[in-house]
Structures are given as structure tokens and as C-alpha cells.
Amino acid sequence: MRAALRLLATATGTVRPSARFLKPGSPTGLTGLGTHPSPRSALLYLYNHTLDKLKQIPEHSLYRQSAEALTKHRLAIVEQYVPDGYDAWQERARKLLEKHKSDLTARQFDGQHARLVEGPDGRAYFIRQMVTPQDWRDVEWDGAVLDPHFSWVQTGEDVVGAVKLEDSDKLLELDKIRESDPVAYRQGLRDLGIKMGGVVEDKSPVEWESEPPLSAEQIAEMEARIGSGLIEEVVQVAEGELKLVDIMTQARPWEALEEEAPEGQWTYFERKE
Numbered sequence: 001m002r003a004a005l006r007l008l009a010t011a012t013g014t015v016r017p018s019a020r021f022l023k024p025g026s027p028t029g030l031t032g033l034g035t036h037p038s039p040r041s042a043l044l045y046l047y048n049h050t051l052d053k054l055k056q057i058p059e060h061s062l063y064r065q066s067a068e069a070l071t072k073h074r075l076a077i078v079e080q081y082v083p084d085g086y087d088a089w090q091e092r093a094r095k096l097l098e099k100h101k102s103d104l105t106a107r108q109f110d111g112q113h114a115r116l117v118e119g120p121d122g123r124a125y126f127i128r129q130m131v132t133p134q135d136w137r138d139v140e141w142d143g144a145v146l147d148p149h150f151s152w153v154q155t156g157e158d159v160v161g162a163v164k165l166e167d168s169d170k171l172l173e174l175d176k177i178r179e180s181d182p183v184a185y186r187q188g189l190r191d192l193g194i195k196m197g198g199v200v201e202d203k204s205p206v207e208w209e210s211e212p213p214l215s216a217e218q219i220a221e222m223e224a225r226i227g228s229g230l231i232e233e234v235v236q237v238a239e240g241e242l243k244l245v246d247i248m249t250q251a252r253p254w255e256a257l258e259e260e261a262p263e264g265q266w267t268y269f270e271r272k273e
Contacts, residue, residue, distance in 0.1 A: 021213050028230055039219070039231045040078060041211050046238040047075040053245040061254040067241065074234075077225050083212040092209060 024037035050071050057064040174188045228234050
């Protein structure tokens, strides 16, 4: 639906300047699938990671040969599309990464489960996963009283409020370094929250500037060349292909069967006159 509406707007000349870019999280027309905030960087990371993992599989494997060919083909397509202002952003991001690398690689950003990771190609990738915020008005209160240190720790429908004695001692130790080492203080709180079973939504003090977005026209052209639906669907397929490499590596289908098939079982049937 999104692609059809975009083409219709282009044909009728009704595209506004603000409509040149797709809004992250907006509906795509596919149930449960929102507009991806940074599909280009996500695909570059996934494809490079997939190619790196495929090296674990023997070269004679037909799976590796076909997967490598398809991944390299799509990677080449994605690399051809560069957003406006990318070079200037890359320089700013490089300086910020050099200055705050330890903090950026250990944090989540804006509660959106984003992280900065280094890819197998040596480049840094900012991976963001869209999360639908939960409306707490729809959740029935279970009577738990929150500890002030863990008001931001959530576990699905429940809220972590109980703090064990040893955890309380750890909190006192962390309070001593709150001012002197804020990074270690936040990391300690996060580790303690995870230990208690919480999903921590910690915000980084570093303002990370996201990669400039591709225009709607660039994304539409990329979708047409890849030919696998919306770019969000392409990202999902790439995620599945990356997981499949691990499954195939574990199954090792290129090895000989433990029980050989009877002779002629895989021979094509030919009708004899």
C-alpha cells in the first residue's frame, strides 16, 4: 500500500517536500510492520555479517555458493544508494565515536533498543530496533511498590520492585561513584537490573546523530531493483538469512549421510519404450 500511494502521489505531482522522506514507525500497509528508521545501515550490517559467517561453510557447499551470490548482489545494490549529507555525517560520527566509544557501545538509545556495533567489515553500525511503547493505562496495578533506583526497569507486564540485601549493598557502592564516574554508575545499575530479570531502558548522555535518511524515491528505486517487496520486508528476510547461516553451520548438510541412500533412489525416472 505504501508503495502504491507513493507512486500515485508522484504521478499526480502532489508530493510535498516533507513527503520526500518516510517517517520511521509509520504504517507500511502490512500488519505489524512499521517503516524502518535506517534500512540502509541495517542491510549493510546484516549482509556483511552474513558474508562473514558464510566463510565457516566449505566453498564446495551449494548453499554457501547460492547464499553468497544473492547476498553480494543485494549488498552491491544497497551500497549504490547514499543519502544526501552522508560524507559530512560520517566525519562527525567518526569523531564522536573516537571520543565516546566505550559509552556508545554499551548503551541503549532513547529506549528504542538501539546499539552501536562494529561490523565484520570494520565499519561501525548504529542498529535501532523499533519498539511499540506500552500504554500503562491498560495494565492492572499488582500492588508492587517501586524502588526509586529501579523505576525504569521493566519486565514485560510486571515491574521489578524487590531489592535483595546483597543488591542493596551494591546500590550503596554505586552511589559512591555516581558523581566521580557516571558511566560506571549507569553500567552498574544496568547490570544489576538485568541480574534482577529486568529489561533496562537506559539513555546515553551522548547525543548520537543518526545517519541521514534515504529519500522516498531512493528507497522506491532500491525496492524495485531488489524485487522482494518493501525495504522493511527485505530487512526481515536479511535477518532470517543471517539466522539460517547459524542453523546450517550447526546442521552441516554438506557432509555425507550417516546412512547412505539405496542405489538409484535419487536417479531420475526415465520411461523406457
